[in-house]
Amino acid sequence: MRIKSQKDFFSGLMFMAMGIAFAWGATTYTIGEGARMGPGYFPLMLGILLTALGGFIVFESLVVETEDGEPVGAWAWKPLGFIIGANLLFGILLGGLPSIGVPAMGLIIAIYGLTFVAALAGDEFNWKEVVILATVLAIGSYLAFIVLLKLQFQVWPTFITG
Structure with a gap:
């Protein structure tokens, strides 16, 4: 076949x-x-x-027959790198890296970092749209995880909350 x-x-x-x-x-x-x-x-x-x-x-x-066999194209290295990097940055910002002295920045900063780095993976970057998207995601995540599910993790950096 x-x-x-x-x-x-x-x-x-x-x-x-x-x-x-x-x-x-x-x-x-x-x-x-x-x-x-x-x-x-x-x-x-x-x-x-x-x-x-x-x-x-x-x-x-x-x-199902296709016109040209829909061949797999070349690897999209730029988006792949930015998406993986955005997820790594999210984890580092959310929990910190105590072994090298990087403090946890909390959920809100982590979501902003994730959104900005992931937006760099696209062909065009509009910082106003990214700020709006990050704000909506941050508010939605706060409401879903902190308010509704009552999960206990850091929301803001320690230097803000004390």
């Missing part, structure tokens, strides 16, 4: 690999059952669903 869409084929394989990894990782927790779900139930179901979705996408890439 011939691959008729390379993009779909490889994205389906990626979904299947991630789904299997999630399902396998979930087996280290108590699974439970539908009525009494354990901590591993949701990741297991998510992994199974993701694997099934990937299998469908792979099947479709082998059956």
Whole structure:
């Protein structure tokens, strides 16, 4: 059988690999059952669903004819680097790096840092739009995680809150 869409084929394989990894990782927790779900139930179901979705996408890439075979292009190194860097920066700003003396900056600063660095991954950068997006994300995250879910983690840098 011939691959008729390379993009779909490889994205389906990626979904299947991630789904299997999630399902396998979930087996280290108590699974439970539908009525009494354990901590591993949701990741297991998510992994199974993701694997099934990937299998469908792979099947479709082998059956559905495309115009040019949709070849996989070159790696987009700039966006890849900025997105990975943005996530690393978020983690460092949120929790700090005590081993080298970097203090935790809290949720709000971490979200602004994440948004600005991730926005650099695109073709065009409009700082006004990024400020608006970061503000909306910061307010939404504060409301969701601190107010509604009542999670206990640092919101502002220590030098502000004391």
